[in-house]
Amino acid sequence: MRFPLVEQLDLPCTFEGFVPGRLHPDGRRYLPLILFRLAAPSASSVVAAPVTNVTTLGVVDRHHVVDQALEGRTGIARLVFLLSNVRLQAPPLRQGLVDEQGEAAGGTSIAPVAYGRVVAVPTWEQSQAPLPYESLYTELVLDVGLGMIGVRTNATAADLSESLGKARVEIGDWLRVWRSRIDVLAFEAQL
Numbered sequence: 001m002r003f004p005l006v007e008q009l010d011l012p013c014t015f016e017g018f019v020p021g022r023l024h025p026d027g028r029r030y031l032p033l034i035l036f037r038l039a040a041p042s043a044s045s046v047v048a049a050p051v052t053n054v055t056t057l058g059v060v061d062r063h064h065v066v067d068q069a070l071e072g073r074t075g076i077a078r079l080v081f082l083l084s085n086v087r088l089q090a091p092p093l094r095q096g097l098v099d100e101q102g103e104a105a106g107g108t109s110i111a112p113v114a115y116g117r118v119v120a121v122p123t124w125e126q127s128q129a130p131l132p133y134e135s136l137y138t139e140l141v142l143d144v145g146l147g148m149i150g151v152r153t154n155a156t157a158a159d160l161s162e163s164l165g166k167a168r169v170e171i172g173d174w175l176r177v178w179r180s181r182i183d184v185l186a187f188e189a190q191l
Helices: 160-164
Strands: 011-019 033-038 054-060 074-082 085-088 094-099 107-109 112-126 134-143 148-157 174-178 181-189
Touching: 011 054, 033 181, 054 074, 054 094, 054 181, 085 148, 085 160, 094 107, 112 148, 134 160, 148 160
Parallel strands: 054 107, 074 148
Antiparallel strands: 011 033, 011 074, 033 054, 074 181, 085 174, 094 112, 112 134, 112 174, 134 148
């Protein structure tokens, strides 16, 4: 999988665990789960109310890009939140990762809600065709206070401005991103 500005995606973490996929009846394994323990944000990196209650992020390694031998190492994960719902935040502005069920409270989450500030919008393709709905494909980089994550999503709505909270998401906007599938593009261990 490719993502524009992939070099900007940097979520500091420790590769805490590798959970092999369960055995399928035909003898193959389901995809593995990678556990990333998130680093605490520095005070200078958080510019809105910090809301993180997730300490460990569980990510399915769909593309088999994480080397199991790196387990236990600290580094950065390059993550993209896919197929997400996206909406402008209403004040007070928040920054961080919150378990979608509200249950993590220092635990593991595989479906967190991401709150953050947009730092780049490399792709914004809005339909111009005469349809009874509007459609959008976008890729953006979001600062969640813990680091930077990618967001790639499609959206359709009768009125995208109403659905998103404004006509076009721009650098500096604060977003809430939820119901995401998370893909890991890389884990780069520190030397």
